[in-house]
Amino acid sequence: MLPRLRHAAVVAALVCALCCAPAGATYSIVACDAAGDCGAAVATHNLAVGASVIYAQAKVGAVATQFETNPQYGPKGLALLARGVAPADALQRLLEEDGGFDGGDIGERQVGLVDARGRAATHTGAAAQASAWAGARSGEGFAVQGNGLASAEVLEAMAEAYRGGRGDLSERLMAALRAGQRAGGQRIGAMSAALRVATVAGGFQDIDLRVDAAADPVADLARLDDQFHAHQAMLGAERAARSGDAAAARAQRNEALRLSHQWDRIWRRAARLAMQLGEDERALEYLGVFASANPVWAREEVDDALYARLRQRPQFVRLREGLGAQEPGG
Known part of the structure; x- marks a missing residue:
């Protein structure tokens, strides 16, 4: 006192x-x-x-x-x-x-x-x-x-x-x-x-x-802080990819996913980054999680030209069919 x-x-x-x-x-x-x-x-x-x-x-x-x-x-x-x-x-x-x-x-x-x-x-x-x-x-x-x-x-x-x-x-x-x-x-x-x-x-x-x-506000706040750091890590991953450092991009992406608490936006960006890094299998895996979290957004996402090289893959075809996506231009 x-x-x-x-x-x-x-x-x-x-x-x-x-x-x-x-x-x-x-x-x-x-x-x-x-x-x-x-x-x-x-x-x-x-x-x-x-x-x-x-x-x-x-x-x-x-x-x-x-x-x-x-x-x-x-x-x-x-x-x-x-x-x-x-x-x-x-x-x-x-x-x-x-x-x-x-x-x-x-x-x-x-x-x-x-x-x-x-x-x-x-x-x-x-x-x-x-x-x-x-x-x-x-x-x-x-x-x-x-x-x-x-x-x-x-x-x-x-x-x-x-x-x-x-x-x-x-x-x-x-x-x-x-x-x-x-x-x-x-x-x-x-x-x-x-x-x-x-x-x-x-x-x-x-x-x-x-x-x-x-x-349980403390647990909810901890989740929000994790997701803040997930977003920061994903930004770092995308910067690393642009600079040509694929190893750093993967490490930052993995950290972002670990902290994401299934945040749909993080998994979508992880899929897009995987395509950029030539990781088709990873992209399919991440798209599956994204589609489970947000099927409406995923229905639009799978029609993006970014995924053109996946279109004949059976897993991608099943994903699109499950989402009820239309063929581009159809």
């Missing part, structure tokens, strides 16, 4: 003791990596958590504002971090200038901040702390925080998973979120989850994925 806020925290604790605390159920992680990418991931028992809880800016930092969210903390926190204000001082400013958003106060705020230099700060107000279990942990380059959790093990598991995670920042954030779920997650269940990563490269490298309402 920050020193200048102790008196306010005591008052909030007394108020909390006299009334029922809200049923909070949220856990999140904010982090920045050595490259300057910054991001956050969150899960909660509420609707559309990605709309107002997590914020990130490359080479600056990330913010999570939860329990009784004050959405002003995100933009204000990032602006302070961008000016070089340390996370602890930025957090102090946010709490001092809370302004009673939505009738709440700092006792109802739970906040995590991290900057691109790896410094982190957290705050769990008295009302938030009263929701069993609530707390926060931080380390070099990250902070995890939660309320209404099954136990302290949720945050411990998240911190361990992030520290030991491999891959890019989004994959490490998702590893932490999934570890938190495996450790028990929210005591009263889950409803939505979100992932946001602001990259130094920017543009389509940035990630903003949301599951606004689902029975």
